[in-house]
Amino acid sequence: xxxxxxxxxxxxxxxxxxxxxxxxxxxxxxxxxxxxxxxxxxxxxxxxxxxxxxxxxxxxxxxxxxxxxxxxxxxxxxxxxxxxxxxxxxxxxxxxxxxxxxxxxxxxxxxxxxx
Amino acid sequence: xxxxxxxxxxxxxxxxxxxxxxxxxxxxxxxxxxxxxxxxxxxxxxxxxxxxxxxxxxxxxxxxxxxxxxxxxxxxxxxxxxxxxxxxxxxxxxxxxxxxxxxxxxxx
Numbered sequence: 001x002x003x004x005x006x007x008x009x010x011x012x013x014x015x016x017x018x019x020x021x022x023x024x025x026x027x028x029x030x031x032x033x034x035x036x037x038x039x040x041x042x043x044x045x046x047x048x049x050x051x052x053x054x055x056x057x058x059x060x061x062x063x064x065x066x067x068x069x070x071x072x073x074x075x076x077x078x079x080x081x082x083x084x085x086x087x088x089x090x091x092x093x094x095x096x097x098x099x100x101x102x103x104x105x106x107x108x109x110x111x112x113x114x115x
Numbered sequence: 116x117x118x119x120x121x122x123x124x125x126x127x128x129x130x131x132x133x134x135x136x137x138x139x140x141x142x143x144x145x146x147x148x149x150x151x152x153x154x155x156x157x158x159x160x161x162x163x164x165x166x167x168x169x170x171x172x173x174x175x176x177x178x179x180x181x182x183x184x185x186x187x188x189x190x191x192x193x194x195x196x197x198x199x200x201x202x203x204x205x206x207x208x209x210x211x212x213x214x215x216x217x218x219x220x221x222x223x
Contacts, residue, residue, distance in 0.1 A: 043216075104211055108156050
């Protein structure tokens, strides 16, 4: 089947605007992750969803960031009142379960540029 | 939760040479995974090594695990320009946090 998809692939926005980034995980994968990666840097964990459990939001950098996962499938990452430092590639990954032998599958990312 | 930490941060070698990257972690694990990232896009899973394994091979990749030192190494033999990428390790915590990665450059 299809892999993880993300949309849009690129997003340019003005400072202060809100943006929504979408992730479609692999069908049947119960675990979903969002990461942020600034240019030349490593992956910064943002949030993790596992089934119907409360998400682990410990990586969200500020209250301007929120994410939801509807019906245990599609996820949306929302950034309100965007700032220039929010510019980065936002990566989504899914995993069949949270079991330790399951690898993550990553989407191609959304490159966000805040002017 | 913990994350793997890779070193060196950057490595530059000539085509044909071997490249070795290291990963350290802090607590007990069940397994450790290595991933590769090209051009700042999604990561691709390379290899998983379990805590009861000491060494594992996949093509030109060789991974070792030393649970007493809480470290792992990834060796790429006979490197090619196409191996140029960033390499990350991740432990088996549910929230899968990654380190900063090793940026490998293989010069033709």
